[in-house]
Structures are given as structure tokens and as C-alpha cells.
Amino acid sequence: MVEQLGELRDSNDAKNNPEELRRRINDEGYLFFKQFLNRDNLLELRRQILTTLQEGGWLTAGTDPMDGIADVTKRCTEGERKYEDVYHKVQKLEALHRSAHWPETLDMMEKIMGRRGMPVPHQIVRLWFPKYTQYTTPIHQDFVHFQGNFDNITVWAPIGDCPIELGGLAVVPGSHKVGEVLNHGFALGAGMLNLDVEKEAIRHPELTSGWHTTNYEAGDFLTFRSLTVHKALPNVTDDKMRVSLDNRYNPVGEPISERMLIPHSPVGELTWEEIYQDWQSDDLKYFWRKYNDPIMPWDMQYSNKGFADTVDRARAGEAHAIQSLKTTAGNKSNTTRGIMSKQVLEEIGAD
Numbered sequence: 001m002v003e004q005l006g007e008l009r010d011s012n013d014a015k016n017n018p019e020e021l022r023r024r025i026n027d028e029g030y031l032f033f034k035q036f037l038n039r040d041n042l043l044e045l046r047r048q049i050l051t052t053l054q055e056g057g058w059l060t061a062g063t064d065p066m067d068g069i070a071d072v073t074k075r076c077t078e079g080e081r082k083y084e085d086v087y088h089k090v091q092k093l094e095a096l097h098r099s100a101h102w103p104e105t106l107d108m109m110e111k112i113m114g115r116r117g118m119p120v121p122h123q124i125v126r127l128w129f130p131k132y133t134q135y136t137t138p139i140h141q142d143f144v145h146f147q148g149n150f151d152n153i154t155v156w157a158p159i160g161d162c163p164i165e166l167g168g169l170a171v172v173p174g175s176h177k178v179g180e181v182l183n184h185g186f187a188l189g190a191g192m193l194n195l196d197v198e199k200e201a202i203r204h205p206e207l208t209s210g211w212h213t214t215n216y217e218a219g220d221f222l223t224f225r226s227l228t229v230h231k232a233l234p235n236v237t238d239d240k241m242r243v244s245l246d247n248r249y250n251p252v253g254e255p256i257s258e259r260m261l262i263p264h265s266p267v268g269e270l271t272w273e274e275i276y277q278d279w280q281s282d283d284l285k286y287f288w289r290k291y292n293d294p295i296m297p298w299d300m301q302y303s304n305k306g307f308a309d310t311v312d313r314a315r316a317g318e319a320h321a322i323q324s325l326k327t328t329a330g331n332k333s334n335t336t337r338g339i340m341s342k343q344v345l346e347e348i349g350a351d
């Protein structure tokens with residue numbers, strides 16, 4: 001059955017009216033602006049990222065990197081070792097980190113939050129291969145992955161056009177009104193935490209407004225609250241990479257999780273010193289130190305619960321859960337989770 005998708009509401013009509021913007025984000029949990037970001041900056045970022053992918057062998061040889069034509073034999077995703085090498089090169093791009101400081105975004109954050117928003121240094125780029133749909137980002141609330149405080153806001157922007165078939169983001173309008181972190185279990189896919197909307201909707205009628213998305217174009221800008229329920233749509237194109245940005249903003253003075261101050265690297269180590277190695281300017285290096293937002297320890301409860309659910313599902317024979325334990329056993333063999341994954345795989349005869 002083809003999923004019914006509603007259209008995101010464009011808030012450009014209110015972009016200079018902070019009161020109305022706040023009213024809308026408090027009511028609907030998101031704001032969407034068509035053609036909001038400076039297109040030249042965005043396309044320059046696309047050029048740099050896709051050139052990095054081309055050099056890493058992820059794009060079809062001889063094609064224009066700007067077209068993002070994937071070599072599907074190279075498919076890989078977050079959490080897999082072979083993803084890291086190219087991903088780390090993307091993370092080292094100065095232009096990527098500068099994107100969190102684009103003035104139109106900072107200005108919009110200030111309007112929405114009523115005070116300045118500090119860009120969260122832990123920026124994420126999504127590099128999504130076509131027809132790798134079992135790894136699509138599951139249904140979640142960002143709080144489980146970023147923590148800190150409920151007023152933290154996410155900005156998601158495609159780096160290039162992103163029609164529905166390329167797998168953009170979809171939100172459930174009004175879902176933040178649940179007012180709490182919902183129960184997240186296991187799913188394969190970025191973040192590996194998934195919430196069962198239909199089950200949760202029994203307790204929470206706010207979850208019944210359906211999925212909303214759009215045919216995104218370069219420059220479009222989606223922002224939402226840390227309790228807003230969202231997911232990615234699958235990239236069902238034959239050969240196109242989906243490339244997108246997710247940046248977050250912390251209302252200045254509010255607590256931020258310690259993990260948000262280190263680079264995003266799902267498997268291997270990556271340090272700021274490595275990231276800064278070839279930068280042309282120094283102004284953004286360690287910029288967050290001047291804000292002094294209180295730092296909170298990382299709370300493992302969501303990830304522990306997700307892992308316990310993975311183990312239960314693997315024991316029940318669920319293929320994706322078994323696959324996930326295999327990845328953890330391979331990539332994190334020296335950690336408690338890696339060792340436990342190996343033990344469970346042995347126990348169920350799947351090693």
C-alpha cells in the first residue's frame with residue numbers, strides 16, 4: 001500500500017514575525033521554509049561533499065559529482081566500517097562546519113527561541129545510497145540521540161534537490177505535544193532506535209495526524225523540536241545519493257550533552273584536531289568554548305534499552321536484529337556490547 005503523505009506547511013509568510021513562528025512551532029512541532037538558505041552556499045557545500053564522495057569511489061566514474069550518481073556496488077551506511085573513511089573526509093570539510101553558522105539560520109533560530117541558539121558542534125551529514133532501504137532512518141524523537149534539554153532544535157536541510165523518492169524527512173505534526181520521551185526499541189537504520197507510532201498513539205492521540213513531507217529543493221529548510229516524531233523516507237531511486245545536513249541549536253545557557261561537543265563518528269575515532277588539519281581559517285575552531293553552556297553527562301538509558309531490545313529480538317530470530325549484533329560484534333569487539341553481541345550470536349547459533 002502506498003503511504004499517504006501530507007504536505008508540509010510553508011512558513012515563509014511568517015518568517016519576519018517571531019511571535020507567529022513561535023506559535024506555529026509550539027502548535028505543530030515544526031517549521032518549514034521553502035527556498036530559505038542561500039543557494040550558492042548550499043550548492044558549493046554540495047560540490048565539496050560530492051567531490052569527496054567521487055574521490056572516495058562512491059560515485060560512478062566519469063559522472064559529474066553534482067549529479068550524485070552512486071556506484072551501488074559501494075553501498076554502505078552509518079555504523080559500518082567501510083562508511084567511515086569517506087565520511088571522515090566529509091567531516092573534515094571546513095564548509096560543512098561553517099554551514100551551522102550561516103547567518104540566515106542563526107537569525108531564524110534567534111527568532112524561534114527568543115534568544116541566541118548555539119550551533120551544536122556534533123554536526124551530521126547523511127550520505128544515503130539508493131535502494132539500501134532497510135537502513136532508512138527509523139521513526140524517532142531526536143532527544144534520545146542528542147539529549148541536553150527539550151528546547152534544543154534540529155535543522156534538517158537537503159544538500160541539493162530531494163524529491164520524495166530520494167528519501168527526505170517526514171514529520172508527524174503536533175507529535176511533540178506528547179510532552180515526553182516515548183518508548184524507543186530497536187530498528188536497523190541510522191540511530192538504531194525506533195518508536196512504534198501506532199502503539200504509542202493508543203496513549204497519545206497527538207500521534208495520529210499522519211506523516212507530512214514535501215518534494216524538497218536545494219535551499220529548503222525544515223526545523224523541529226526535540227520531541228517531534230520524525231523519520232526518513234526510503235531512497236528508492238535507481239542510482240542517486242541522498243545528501244543532507246542535520247544541524248542542531250542549543251538555546252544559549254541551557255545544558256548541552258557532553259557528546260554534542262565531540263565530532264560525529266558512528267564507528268571510528270575522529271578528533272577536532274584531525275578535522276581542523278587543513279582549514280583555512282581559525283575563527284570557528286572550538287567556537288563553543290566561548291558560550292559556556294552547562295555540560296551534562298551522556299545518559300545511556302535509551303541506547304541501553306535499544307540494545308536490550310536488539311538482544312531480545314535476535315533471540316526471537318529477527319533477521320535485522322541478528323544482523324545488527326553481527327555488525328556490533330565485528331566493529332566493537334573490545335567493548336562490553338561487542339562481547340555481549342558475540343555471546344548472544346553464539347548462543348543462538350548465528351555466529
Ligand SMILES: O=C(O)CCC(=O)C(=O)O
Pocket residue numbers: 126136137142154155156169190230231232244245246
Ligand atoms: O536524514 C536522515 O536520514 C535522518 C535525519 C534526522 O533524523 C534528523 O535530522 O533529526
Ligand SMILES: [Fe+2]
Pocket residue numbers: 140141142230
Ligand atoms: Fe532525527
